[in-house]
Amino acid sequence: MASYMSMGEAHRRITEYLNRLVDVISYQDGASLKQLLSLSSESPSFLALADALNVFQDANRLIKQADKYSQYAEIVAPLFRAMQSYRVGHLVESYQAFEKSANAFIQEFRNWESAWALEALYVVAYEIRILAEKADRELASNGKTPEKLKAAGSFLMKVFGVLAGKGPKRVGALYVTCQLFKVYFKLGTVHLCRSVIRSIETARIFDFEEFPVRDKVTYMYYTGRLEVLNENFPAADHKLSYALKHCDPQSEANIRMILKYLVPVKLSMGILPKKSLLEKYNLLEYSDIVLAMKRGDLRLLRHALEEHEDRFLRSGVYLVLEKLELQVYQRLVKKIYIIQKQRDPSRAHQIKLEMIVKALKWLEMEMDLDEVECIMSILIYKNLVKGYFAHKSKVAVLSKQDPFPKLNGKPINA
Amino acid sequence: MERWQPRRGRGRGRGSYSSSSHTQQSNVSNYPSTRKPTLNLISSDNNKKHENDDPDNLPNLTGSCPYMCPVDERTRRERLRDLAIFERLNGNPTQSSSNLAVKKFCRTISTKDVRDLDLRPILVLEDTLNHLLNIFGSKSQPFEVIHDFIFDRTRSIRQDLSMQGIITGDQAIGIYEKIVKFHIISHHKLQRNIVNSDSGSNVSPMHHLNMEQLTKTLSSLYHLYDQTRKPNPEFYSFYVLLHLGSDHQPTGESLSLWLQKLPSSVMKSKEMMFSRRLLRYSRFGNFKKFLQTVDSEASCLQYYILEPFVCEVRAFGLLCLNHGGYKLNPYPLVDICKHLFMEESDVESFCKDCGLETYTSEDGTKFMPTKQTSFCSLKGSRIYYPMVSKRLKILYDEVPEII
Numbered sequence: 001m002a003s004y005m006s007m008g009e010a011h012r013r014i015t016e017y018l019n020r021l022v023d024v025i026s027y028q029d030g031a032s033l034k035q036l037l038s039l040s041s042e043s044p045s046f047l048a049l050a051d052a053l054n055v056f057q058d059a060n061r062l063i064k065q066a067d068k069y070s071q072y073a074e075i076v077a078p079l080f081r082a083m084q085s086y087r088v089g090h091l092v093e094s095y096q097a098f099e100k101s102a103n104a105f106i107q108e109f110r111n112w113e114s115a116w117a118l119e120a121l122y123v124v125a126y127e128i129r130i131l132a133e134k135a136d137r138e139l140a141s142n143g144k145t146p147e148k149l150k151a152a153g154s155f156l157m158k159v160f161g162v163l164a165g166k167g168p169k170r171v172g173a174l175y176v177t178c179q180l181f182k183v184y185f186k187l188g189t190v191h192l193c194r195s196v197i198r199s200i201e202t203a204r205i206f207d208f209e210e211f212p213v214r215d216k217v218t219y220m221y222y223t224g225r226l227e228v229l230n231e232n233f234p235a236a237d238h239k240l241s242y243a244l245k246h247c248d249p250q251s252e253a254n255i256r257m258i259l260k261y262l263v264p265v266k267l268s269m270g271i272l273p274k275k276s277l278l279e280k281y282n283l284l285e286y287s288d289i290v291l292a293m294k295r296g297d298l299r300l301l302r303h304a305l306e307e308h309e310d311r312f313l314r315s316g317v318y319l320v321l322e323k324l325e326l327q328v329y330q331r332l333v334k335k336i337y338i339i340q341k342q343r344d345p346s347r348a349h350q351i352k353l354e355m356i357v358k359a360l361k362w363l364e365m366e367m368d369l370d371e372v373e374c375i376m377s378i379l380i381y382k383n384l385v386k387g388y389f390a391h392k393s394k395v396a397v398l399s400k401q402d403p404f405p406k407l408n409g410k411p412i413n414a
Numbered sequence: 415m416e417r418w419q420p421r422r423g424r425g426r427g428r429g430s431y432s433s434s435s436h437t438q439q440s441n442v443s444n445y446p447s448t449r450k451p452t453l454n455l456i457s458s459d460n461n462k463k464h465e466n467d468d469p470d471n472l473p474n475l476t477g478s479c480p481y482m483c484p485v486d487e488r489t490r491r492e493r494l495r496d497l498a499i500f501e502r503l504n505g506n507p508t509q510s511s512s513n514l515a516v517k518k519f520c521r522t523i524s525t526k527d528v529r530d531l532d533l534r535p536i537l538v539l540e541d542t543l544n545h546l547l548n549i550f551g552s553k554s555q556p557f558e559v560i561h562d563f564i565f566d567r568t569r570s571i572r573q574d575l576s577m578q579g580i581i582t583g584d585q586a587i588g589i590y591e592k593i594v595k596f597h598i599i600s601h602h603k604l605q606r607n608i609v610n611s612d613s614g615s616n617v618s619p620m621h622h623l624n625m626e627q628l629t630k631t632l633s634s635l636y637h638l639y640d641q642t643r644k645p646n647p648e649f650y651s652f653y654v655l656l657h658l659g660s661d662h663q664p665t666g667e668s669l670s671l672w673l674q675k676l677p678s679s680v681m682k683s684k685e686m687m688f689s690r691r692l693l694r695y696s697r698f699g700n701f702k703k704f705l706q707t708v709d710s711e712a713s714c715l716q717y718y719i720l721e722p723f724v725c726e727v728r729a730f731g732l733l734c735l736n737h738g739g740y741k742l743n744p745y746p747l748v749d750i751c752k753h754l755f756m757e758e759s760d761v762e763s764f765c766k767d768c769g770l771e772t773y774t775s776e777d778g779t780k781f782m783p784t785k786q787t788s789f790c791s792l793k794g795s796r797i798y799y800p801m802v803s804k805r806l807k808i809l810y811d812e813v814p815e816i817i
Contacts, residue, residue, distance in 0.1 A: 231668075318670065370749075
């Protein structure tokens, strides 16, 4: 606890930190530098330092004491304030101070020619976002408008600009991009992703393959999610599958996140996941939907959508899942066909519309002949059923060959 | 009178108003707000400062103009003969009055130049709007003239609201809701004017601009609902209905994204369930259920918004029936009438519009042959055939212009 630390001890800790910082920079030791900048990690040494600062209260004097410290005053002084505020739970103040420090850090970073401090920069980018989120929570709980995360977004765009050059620092741009994605997704301002995506994908200085795998996975995950929101299924499939393929197999939480969006995409293309997969990654909200698609059970589909409506709406996949109804209808008609085939193979391909009405009634869905005919006409038009319907005799006549074409991994055309 | 300025998080003084030491906040919401307005609007690239819905960029002024139009502007426009027909005293193009002149929308104004005298406080804005809505219902001029005037002057009302940072309060909600209704009714009437005219099938720019302002006003309204926690679900349902249609993204934002943010009470409201069901039917292509639901449940305003889409739905219906129907079973028009909620003569014309032939049999029954290959999907404006719906007819015959 702060109050148990003596002034001498506090003085010692602070100067120790300052010395370390100076050494680490002069030796260009990026791995160590990043340790010194991480507030939210709340490591014991950080906590002790923050306590020391709160006890000593006049760290600025220490910084000014020696040239070797004061050259980094613009970075360290606000950083110390950020730590102090963080320690006593004043998160808005902590964010504001950290942003100042981070700005100064970026200026120095610019001057360092090689990319030695890239890992430290990543930490700064990460901390800015995390602190902003905490600060916004504090603002909201005090009845004020949260705005720090938005500010963090602007800051990160600046950082992106610093990295978007020809030198070795450019491989850091994807990490910063991903931090930006997280900010925009959290704020709901996903349209802002467009400009960074454009920079990454079209600027000549960037070669996607050069970026670290971890960042590529995160990037593909978020851009995949954007494709899901815009219902571009082939693109979504490509991106999310990439993310899945290159994701660390030990990282079950990340795999789950990818699958959460990939499963609906695959379902739209007629590809059903195994139950074991859903169980392994705790995605059981999809299990009834998969079952409904296997059985042709419209009632179950509707029920599953209703039961998990909030969850599906929040992740933005609700509309995608709703559209699976078409495939469920296809399956239902196919089942009737299979049953008929068992009874009388020569007549199986003629399905009385009345049969479909009965089947739906059995599923507690009231539908008249006219509507069934309408639905059959849609299924036929969309090539989910091959054949035609005879209006006069109220019969659907299926093609003898392949009457229920598979989707083959392609989404249904509008 | 001392001016005060609500403090904002980034608290640097703005221009000459920073000297005030008042700390009272009134226009700034005191409700814990968890989100900022996030609707992306079509014209976000030409977003003017004063039309920006982002509360961080709003200036903080308090209007003190007691008239519908600031005196300076009125005298200037009298001198320049820049008075709309509704503003002229006894038809005199150089003479107006404080009862007739209404402040114009100003595109190029910068917040530094605005004085409190130029802005109308909310009570005056309410009165102004009522005055405008009386004109709207008056039919004293051709509709386009009326629309043009109201369009501009309501935009000015919204401008005054946003320049004063008024983002909360029942009165503001009332104003925005009425303006939304104005835009919807105009949407309907302008649409009718296009399709019934002979001047080609291009959607008029007036129609497009109206749509643009409709989405902007809705966006402001939603922000107000967020602040006051008193959402009116019917106004949310309008947004969903605007997204019906294969190429409809009037707000540039994915509907899934928008739905993510809605409170559960709104999502489960009768009006939203209605529009969500229509959305489901439209995405499925279930033309029959779509039209049935419109017939039995749509409110007048909801109908006005989705009306342009009815054509598309019907065309899809014809497409499917023609495509999948047995060649030897030509489809009786009278059955198509039932599916598409149309009069038989209209069905005949509609088939023709879609490139499909019909014929009359010996006993006078009319049919549409199936498996025709000449179907053409007309994009853009089609001739609109009214929906055969007793219920809807009553609704929109009931003097819908009164808002």
